[in-house]
Amino acid sequence: MSERSERIDEHGVRGLSSGAGGPISLLEVDGLGVSYGRSGRVLSGVSLSVRPGEVVGVVGETGSGKTTLVRAVVGLVPADAGRVTFDGTEVTALRGRRLRGFRRSGGIQLVFQDPLRSLDPDLTVAAIVGEGLAVAGGLTRAEQAERVDEALTRVGLDPSLGSRRPGQISGGQRQRVALARAIAVRPKLLLCDEPVSALDASSRNRVLLLLDRLRRELGVAIVMISHDLTSLAGVVDRVAVLFGGRLVEQGPVGEVFGDPRHPYTALLVASAPSIGERPLGRPAASLRPARDREPWRHRDGCRYASLCPFATEECAVEPRREARADGRAVACHHADTWSDLVGPTRGTTG
Numbered sequence: 001m002s003e004r005s006e007r008i009d010e011h012g013v014r015g016l017s018s019g020a021g022g023p024i025s026l027l028e029v030d031g032l033g034v035s036y037g038r039s040g041r042v043l044s045g046v047s048l049s050v051r052p053g054e055v056v057g058v059v060g061e062t063g064s065g066k067t068t069l070v071r072a073v074v075g076l077v078p079a080d081a082g083r084v085t086f087d088g089t090e091v092t093a094l095r096g097r098r099l100r101g102f103r104r105s106g107g108i109q110l111v112f113q114d115p116l117r118s119l120d121p122d123l124t125v126a127a128i129v130g131e132g133l134a135v136a137g138g139l140t141r142a143e144q145a146e147r148v149d150e151a152l153t154r155v156g157l158d159p160s161l162g163s164r165r166p167g168q169i170s171g172g173q174r175q176r177v178a179l180a181r182a183i184a185v186r187p188k189l190l191l192c193d194e195p196v197s198a199l200d201a202s203s204r205n206r207v208l209l210l211l212d213r214l215r216r217e218l219g220v221a222i223v224m225i226s227h228d229l230t231s232l233a234g235v236v237d238r239v240a241v242l243f244g245g246r247l248v249e250q251g252p253v254g255e256v257f258g259d260p261r262h263p264y265t266a267l268l269v270a271s272a273p274s275i276g277e278r279p280l281g282r283p284a285a286s287l288r289p290a291r292d293r294e295p296w297r298h299r300d301g302c303r304y305a306s307l308c309p310f311a312t313e314e315c316a317v318e319p320r321r322e323a324r325a326d327g328r329a330v331a332c333h334h335a336d337t338w339s340d341l342v343g344p345t346r347g348t349t350g
């Protein structure tokens with residue numbers, strides 16, 4: 001038995017903690033559900049945990065709910081089910097002043113895809129990087145300036161760049177500035193929403209290497225959201241796959257990408273052959289439903305069933321996410337059997 005217990009934090013809110021008083025995981029998302037008015041449920045039953053210093057990837061196609069997950073974690077959109085606990089504080093229970101106080105404390109920092117949109121074009125780089133420090137308070141101007149220079153240096157930028165404005169530096173440099181701004185307040189968790197999608201291939205690689213270095217040097221945990229498996233593959237420890245607002249599979253990245261257990265993950269992997277040393281020995285086309293298959297007529301059940309070539313009547317009932325002995329969790333009735341239906345999933349190089 002783990003020594004999990006509930007404790008009351010400084011905000012008077014319940015949270016999980018280890019018997020020793022420290023949190024077991026830094027971030028615990030448990031059964032999270034989010035709805036937007038008429039759009040209906042956008043996230044359902046999402047559970048994810050991130051340990052201190054760990055890098056977790058969340059992959060999913062456009063509209064699968066990736067950004068909503070990020071926003072719900074910091075309380076920018078309200079959850080209508082489940083809870084989010086960060087470093088012992090139940091974020092989903094915070095409202096108003098206490099929620100703003102939690103965000104200002106800077107424990108979680110967001111880094112967005114498009115640095116030009118997220119950086120104020122009228123401010124200097126130094127002012128942008130120092131924004132969070134100014135909001136958090138407690139430092140003299142000289143101390144703030146020192147922390148700004150330190151953050152810029154850490155992301156590989158010369159502090160002299162501090163006097164420029166976002167329009168006067170390159171796209172790769174802007175993404176570094178966004179990272180410098182995030183790490184200046186010494187957060188425990190970076191939530192990076194498509195951090196490299198707007199960059200060209202060489203800048204993308206440099207920023208990915210930088211994220212890896214920041215995690216090692218600062219011990220900061222990172223949740224990296226992306227639609228691109230290739231970007232995640234070299235950086236993350238674990239990966240979670242989001243489809244239609246549900247996590248369909250999660251586990252150590254090498255295993256999930258090397259031997260996917262959910263047909264949707266398998267399709268993603270087969271569509272991105274560059275990611276694995278052990279690519280799936282199957283073309284993506286074989287993981288899509290045959291044209292002559294009858295349309296899926298059930299409304300409930302597995303969200304992926306209408307697109308899944310392996311769906312059976314059983315899939316009309318929503319699959320539970322089964323935790324497996326190898327540290328993975330898969331939500332598929334046929335997780336262990338679908339791949340046998342059409343031959344081996346592993347490639348010949350594995």
Ligand SMILES: Nc1ncnc2c1ncn2[C@@H]1O[C@H](COP(=O)(O)OP(=O)(O)OP(=O)(O)O)[C@@H](O)[C@H]1O
Pocket residue numbers: 036037039042060061062063064065066067068069227
């Ligand atoms: N403010 C909002 N009001 C209503 N519906 C919304 C809102 N924001 C997002 N949605 C809807 O919620 C769903 C998930 O959106 P979200 O932005 O979380 O997806 P995503 O996976 O991040 O997509 P992308 O990769 O395109 O950014 C989409 O169907 C979207 O249209």
